[in-house]
Amino acid sequence: MASIVPVLRRHFRFTKAEVENVLIMILAFSFILGFDDGRDTFNAALWIANFLGCLVIASLSVLIHVCSQKAFGILNGIRTEQQLSWYGIGVGLIIAFVTRGAVQVYLPGSFKAYPISTGRIGRFRHGLNPATIGGVALMGPVANVVAAMFSKFLLFQVFGIEWVWLDRFIMFNFLFALYSMLPLPGQTGLLVFFGSRLWYSFGFGTLLGYVILFELGILSLFGALAIGAIVWMVYYVFFERKVW
Amino acid sequence: MGLTWYDDWVEILGVSAMLGGIALSLITGSAIINYIVIAICGAMTGRALYYRRYKLKMWLILIIVMFLLGYLIGNRYGNDAVSLLVFALSAAGIYRAHLKGAME
Incomplete structure (x- = not known):
């Protein structure tokens, strides 16, 4: 632990372009999240108040996603630079406008990876490889689900706080994690998919399993891992074993 | 002699884009939303054209034209000429913003 902190302190930096990308992403996602404020008639003041709440939720979630990938990347000798998916944001905005906020699509984009030469000394292989990048990419969605899980556990189960914004935070994180895991061009999920198809099937199955169990009112990490293992096994038996 | 993806992928994608355009414009609920949606589509087109300039x-070009045609066929609320103008202006604006280096 003592050696992790100085490494993070030295390499944990955001470039100017990266800050711009993250800010645009946060604004777009808050707009999509807050598009439908649940009122029958439009009131600008109330809509802006709702938007500000959504801005806080989107900022927290996007920062959790980006920072966890960056930190895990640095520990693996990779410097990540967050990229924006303009097409993803465009599609999300179009769907939000057309469905009036009923369907929310969050496609965050991916990252560019650069090796930190001193950070990869002694590692096999020394250079960048899809498996390492895929593992780093997977940390973003996992961090979002873990953040939702802990906020639910800590605030609701331990302190007994029932708050509508907490539910929105949890739901946003789940949707964000699931959408970012889709193997679409320019998305995080594609990096995980290219890293390892089996890890992708296990990771996506676990995340999806946790969200489904959560919606059914069951908070079970082991249940989610079991669903992930089943998805992994089904994918291996019916596709991977025969095709490759 | 049916369509094959290998030979006729442009036609298949074009018709899909046209159907997507019709569906998209049919489910828009008002003229303002119609213009906003076509402006976003124009912006995405401008970016795609810049990167393949x-x-x-x-x-x-065929896929973009088919999408636009489909969108105008399904257009219920907005004016066709205004929609076309908004699309063209948005595409040109984003293309120019990329040329000037304002967007990456």
């Missing part, structure tokens, strides 16, 4: 192929 040195290797522009006919298939991209």
Whole structure:
């Protein structure tokens, strides 16, 4: 632990372009999240108040996603630079406008990876490889689900706080994690998919399993891992074993 | 002699884009939303055209035109000419913003 902190302190930096990308992403996602404020008639003041709440939720979630990938990347000798998916944001905005906020699509984009030469000394292989990048990419969605899980556990189960914004935070994180895991061009999920198809099937199955169990009112990490293992096994038996 | 993906992928994608355009414009609920949606589509088109400006192929233009045609066929609320103008202005604006280096 003592050696992790100085490494993070030295390499944990955001470039100017990266800050711009993250800010645009946060604004777009808050707009999509807050598009439908649940009122029958439009009131600008109330809509802006709702938007500000959504801005806080989107900022927290996007920062959790980006920072966890960056930190895990640095520990693996990779410097990540967050990229924006303009097409993803465009599609999300179009769907939000057309469905009036009923369907929310969050496609965050991916990252560019650069090796930190001193950070990869002694590692096999020394250079960048899809498996390492895929593992780093997977940390973003996992961090979002873990953040939702802990906020639910800590605030609701331990302190007994029932708050509508907490539910929105949890739901946003789940949707964000699931959408970012889709193997679409320019998305995080594609990096995980290219890293390892089996890890992708296990990771996506676990995340999806946790969200489904959560919606059914069951908070079970082991249940989610079991669903992930089943998805992994089904994918291996019916596709991977025969095709490759 | 049916369609095959290998030979006829442009036609298949074009018709899909046209059907997507019709569906998209049919589910828009008002003229304002119609113009906003077509402006976002124009912006995405402008970006795509910028990144393929040195290797522009006919298939991209065909798919864009088919999408636009589908959108105008399904257009219920907005004016067709205004929609076309908004699309063109948005595409040109984003293309120019990319040329000036304002967007990456």
